[in-house]
Amino acid sequence: MSVWGLIINMGVIHLPSVKDYWSQQFVCRVPFFGEVFTRKRFLQIFWMLHLEAVSNSDYSLRTRTQKVSNFINYIDAKFREHFIPSQNLSVDESVVGFKGKISFITYNPKQPTKCGIRVSVLADSATSYVCTFIPYHGKITTESLIKQDLPFTSRIVLQLFP
Numbered sequence: 623m624s625v626w627g628l629i630i631n632m633g634v635i636h637l638p639s640v641k642d643y644w645s646q647q648f649v650c651r652v653p654f655f656g657e658v659f660t661r662k663r664f665l666q667i668f669w670m671l672h673l674e675a676v677s678n679s680d681y682s683l684r685t686r687t688q689k690v691s692n693f694i695n696y697i698d699a700k701f702r703e704h705f706i707p708s709q710n711l712s713v714d715e716s717v718v719g720f721k722g723k724i725s726f727i728t729y730n731p732k733q734p735t736k737c738g739i740r741v742s743v744l745a746d747s748a749t750s751y752v753c754t755f756i757p758y759h760g761k762i763t764t765e766s767l768i769k770q771d772l773p774f775t776s777r778i779v780l781q782l783f784p
Contacts, residue, residue: 625667627658628643628658631655637650640668641661644660644664698754705751707746707753708747711744711746711747713743715740715743718741719738720739721737726740726759739757740757744782744783755782767780768780768781
């Protein structure tokens, strides 16, 4: 398992601090993390992780999202490569919690996650494994989808299926 695997698991198992994942206290002990990495080694690697800055003076939305898009495309390719989904698949839209400043943030006060980034997901119905996903970056996402003559929702579904 890699550092990315632990970070993804931290998104599933919520604890107040990164250091709490290696706690020995009975109340919040999660043995999985300590068996994969020591806390010291994980923190050494974790604090060095960064996304490479785009070396362009253009500050358009496309350029600003490119920094993250390269990483997302890499993860998406690995999701597709290492999993063969079952016959039943589900296309869903969810919001990943985010409170930073971006132009394409979604706000819905009626949802449990009120602020965040909208993501369309293709998941295996049997295992809930995410086969692929597309974050919504506003107009950039709309322009990059296939079949421009179809409605946006139909194009998202066609884009998600390989």
